[in-house]
Amino acid sequence: MKIGVVVFPGSNCDHDCQHIFKDVLGQYVEMIWHKETLLAGLDAIVLPGGFSYGDYLRTGAIARFSPVMGAVKEFAKGGGMVLGICNGFQILLEAGLLPGAMLRNKSLHFICKDVSVKVENAATAFTGACQSGQVLKIPIAHADGNYYTDPVTLAAMQANAQIVLRYCTPEGKVTPEANPNGSLDNIAGIINAAGNVLGMMPHPERCAEAVLGNDDGKLIFLSMLESLKRNKKDLKMIPA
Amino acid sequence: MKAKIHVTLKQGILDPQGKAIEHALDSLGFKNAGNVRVGKYMEVDVDEKDKVKAEAEVKAMCEKLLANTIVEEYRYELQ
Numbered sequence: 001m002k003i004g005v006v007v008f009p010g011s012n013c014d015h016d017c018q019h020i021f022k023d024v025l026g027q028y029v030e031m032i033w034h035k036e037t038l039l040a041g042l043d044a045i046v047l048p049g050g051f052s053y054g055d056y057l058r059t060g061a062i063a064r065f066s067p068v069m070g071a072v073k074e075f076a077k078g079g080g081m082v083l084g085i086c087n088g089f090q091i092l093l094e095a096g097l098l099p100g101a102m103l104r105n106k107s108l109h110f111i112c113k114d115v116s117v118k119v120e121n122a123a124t125a126f127t128g129a130c131q132s133g134q135v136l137k138i139p140i141a142h143a144d145g146n147y148y149t150d151p152v153t154l155a156a157m158q159a160n161a162q163i164v165l166r167y168c169t170p171e172g173k174v175t176p177e178a179n180p181n182g183s184l185d186n187i188a189g190i191i192n193a194a195g196n197v198l199g200m201m202p203h204p205e206r207c208a209e210a211v212l213g214n215d216d217g218k219l220i221f222l223s224m225l226e227s228l229k230r231n232k233k234d235l236k237m238i239p240a
Numbered sequence: 241m242k243a244k245i246h247v248t249l250k251q252g253i254l255d256p257q258g259k260a261i262e263h264a265l266d267s268l269g270f271k272n273a274g275n276v277r278v279g280k281y282m283e284v285d286v287d288e289k290d291k292v293k294a295e296a297e298v299k300a301m302c303e304k305l306l307a308n309t310i311v312e313e314y315r316y317e318l319q
Contacts, residue, residue: 057280057305057306058308061305061308062305065305094308100310101308101310101311103249103253103254103256103311104256104257105256106254106256107256108256108257108260146256148253148310148311149310150310182254182256
């Protein structure tokens with residue numbers, strides 16, 4: 001598969017994403033500078049974590065107007081798979097590719113630690129390799145991960161199973177104590193209604209190989225590859 | 241013209257910075273202080289003499305970039 005990793009000024013998890021897809025999973029990775037306006041031949045796009053544009057104004061607020069974002073929107077509109085991690089999630093929200101907005105963490109702290117997240121929907125293109133209800137240990141590293149959306153949108157997302165990952169205890173209980181940042185409904189990751197754009201605050205690329213002592217994050221990337229493979233097979237089965 | 245723009249979190253949305261400042265004020269003995277809201281203040285020179293047009297432009301700037309209207313509200317004055 002050909003995976004595009006977008007590089008904004010201030011991205012700092014771009015090479016981690018490249019490493020996982022290329023060295024750990026053996027895929028072809030193209031690094032895409034944010035000034036690019038044409039994206040051709042990509043199977044999936046990753047918006048990586050970091051501090052694009054120094055988080056000036058609001059996280060992701062300026063990056064969403066980067067030249068590349070027009071092409072990313074087109075790609076998503078056409079059904080292309082887009083994964084936004086941490087700052088990438090914040091950019092997807094600002095760009096309107098996912099509903100809601102991020103607020104400063106309730107504690108006001110920048111939080112960098114392992115957290116437990118529960119896979120609430122294992123039937124997505126990003127979680128297909130997980131079991132429903134599985135608890136993943138993945139690190140977070142952010143100051144603005146306190147997800148907010150209006151009650152109507154939240155209810156629609158709940159009804160639609162768009163809340164894919166929720167902060168939980170290591171045993172899988174979704175409690176206020178397990179919520180590190182004050183996020184609404186313990187939301188750690190959401191997907192769009194069409195099911196091709198996922199944003200998540202935890203960093204799966206930081207725990208995707210055994211040598212790091214934890215490879216729970218690999219399941220997200222494996223899910224993506226499996227889903228892409230399935231789609232390609234389906235396309236081939238359609239008679240010309 | 242110069243636009244003076246204030247962006248704050250909407251009422252009803254938790255402002256953790258405001259809360260921290262409120263507690264600090266309280267511990268300093270300012271018992272009358274309450275409901276502290278922290279926001280951003282921006283000044284923008286707008287090269288447009290017509291006030292109506294300038295205002296429309298500033299409003300568009302706020303809607304498109306300067307405020308995230310899901311969680312923030314904005315107000316401005318033009319001088």
